[in-house]
Amino acid sequence: MMxxxxxxxxxxxxxxxxxxxxxxxxxxxxxxFRAKYVQTDDSLNGELLSFVKRETVRITExxxxxxxxxxxxxxxxxxxxxxxxxxxxxxxxxxPESEHAIKGIEDLIGAKGYVVKFIKDDKIVYAVKRSTxxxxxxxxKKFVNAIFKNGExxxxxxxSFSIEKNFDFYVMNDTAFIANKKGFESAMKYKEEFVKAxxxxxxxxxxxxxxxxxxxxxxxxxxxxxxxxxxxxxxDKGIYKKPNFIPNLQKVNTxxxxxxxxxxxxxxxxxxxxxxxxxxxxxxxxxxxxxxxxYDVPDAVQV
Numbered sequence: 001m002m003x004x005x006x007x008x009x010x011x012x013x014x015x016x017x018x019x020x021x022x023x024x025x026x027x028x029x030x031x032x033f034r035a036k037y038v039q040t041d042d043s044l045n046g047e048l049l050s051f052v053k054r055e056t057v058r059i060t061e062x063x064x065x066x067x068x069x070x071x072x073x074x075x076x077x078x079x080x081x082x083x084x085x086x087x088x089x090x091x092x093x094x095x096p097e098s099e100h101a102i103k104g105i106e107d108l109i110g111a112k113g114y115v116v117k118f119i120k121d122d123k124i125v126y127a128v129k130r131s132t133x134x135x136x137x138x139x140x141k142k143f144v145n146a147i148f149k150n151g152e153x154x155x156x157x158x159x160s161f162s163i164e165k166n167f168d169f170y171v172m173n174d175t176a177f178i179a180n181k182k183g184f185e186s187a188m189k190y191k192e193e194f195v196k197a198x199x200x201x202x203x204x205x206x207x208x209x210x211x212x213x214x215x216x217x218x219x220x221x222x223x224x225x226x227x228x229x230x231x232x233x234x235x236d237k238g239i240y241k242k243p244n245f246i247p248n249l250q251k252v253n254t255x256x257x258x259x260x261x262x263x264x265x266x267x268x269x270x271x272x273x274x275x276x277x278x279x280x281x282x283x284x285x286x287x288x289x290x291x292x293x294x295y296d297v298p299d300a301v302q303v
Contacts, residue, residue: 002078005175006062009125012172014053017120019045022093023102023111032085032189035092035115036102044163048116051165052127055179065178067194067229067236068299077178081171085188086128090171093117093126113187114163126171129164130187194228201235209266210240216269217277227278234281249280256294258285 021044024035040048058074065077081087092100093115102108113130168183169176178184185191198221201207208214221227239245246265253260258276261268269277279285284297 001173002062002064002175005173006078006177008123009056009170009172009177010059012056012118012123012125013120014049014056014118014125017049017118017125019048019052020097020117020119021048022100022115022117023108023113024089024092024115025110025112031088031091033089033092033112035089035100036107037097037100038102038108038114039097047165048163049118052116052118052125052167055166056170059177059179062177065176065181066299067232068226069181070299071179071181076169077181079176079178080174081176082174084176086126086171086176089115089128090126113168116167127167128169128171128184128187129167130183191225191228194225194232195223197232197235198228201231204235207235207240210246212263212266212268214269216271216274220271220274220278230278230282234278237281237283239281239283 019040021038021040022035023038024033026032027034059076061075062078063069063075065079069077071077081090111131113128115129116127118125118127166179168180168187169178171177176184202214202218211217221231234240242248246262246267249260249267250262250265252258253262258280260273260276260280261270267277276285279296284300286295286297286300287293288295
C-alpha cells in the first residue's frame with residue numbers, strides 16, 4: 001500500500017491543484033492541537049505550488065520509518081499516518097476553511113507549524129512543516145516572505161512573515177512520507193513518546209531483571225534524543241525476550257571477548273560496557289561472514 005501511495009504522490013498534479021494553508025499550535029487538551037485557516041493570494045499560492053513540485057520531484061525512493069532510520073538527499077521514510085499525531089491534526093485541517101479562518105496577525109504568533117492542503121479533484125496531499133523557533137525573515141533563498149494584508153497572506157520581497165521552501169513530511173492516502181525526520185518528530189511530539197517508552201521499559205521486569213543494576217544505563221541514556229530513540233528500538237525489537245538470551249550472550253561474549261561482565265546470569269553494566277550492551281540489545285553488533293570482522297552499525301535491515 002505504501003508503494004501505491006508513493007506512486008500517487010509522485011503522480012499528483014500539483015500544477016493544477018488548489019492550496020489551502022493552515023497553521024497549527026499545540027494544545028494541552030486530548031486533541032493536542034489547534035488549527036486555523038489562512039487565506040493566501042495567487043502570488044503566494046504560486047510559490048507554494050512551485051516548491052512543493054520541486055521537493056516531491058527530488059524524492060525518488062522510500063523506506064520504512066524506524067526510530068533510528070535516516071534519509072538521504074533523495075529519499076523519504078514511510079509510516080501509516082494513523083500511527084502518528086497527524087491523525088489528530090488532520091481532523092482540524094479537514095474542517096471547512098471558511099469556519100476556521102484567522103482573524104488577524106496575532107493568530108499567527110506562536111504557531112507550532114503549518115499544513116498546506118493541496119486538492120485536485122478527489123485527491124488530497126497534506127504537506128506539513130514544523131516552524132523553527134520563530135517565523136523567520138531575511139532568508140530569501142530558503143524562505144518565502146509574506147505579509148498579512150486585507151485578510152490574507154501575500155508574497156512580498158521585504159521582510160515580514162516567512163514560509164520555508166520545503167516540507168517535513170507529506171501525507172497521501174494512508175501514508176506519511178517523511179522528508180525531514182527531525183522536523184516530523186518535533187511536530188508530532190515524538191521525543192515525549194521516547195521518554196515515556198524508556199520509563200515503561202525501566203519498569204518492565206522482563207527488561208530490568210537482565211541487569212544487576214539499571215542505573216549505569218539510565219545515566220548513559222539520560223535525556224539524549226538519540227539514546228532515547230535507541231531504547232525505543234530495543235523495546236520494539238525485543239531481542240532480550242528471546243529464549244536463552246543471557247546464556248547465548250554469555251557464550252558469544254566469551255568467544256568474542258567483548259568484555260561484558262555477568263553475575264548469577266545478570267549483566268553487570270558499567271561505564272565501559274554500557275555502549276556495547278545497547279548495541280547487543282539493538283542487534284547492531286554484527287559479524288562479517290567473509291572477514292570475520294565485528295562491526296557496530298547505526299541501523300540494520302534484515303535481508
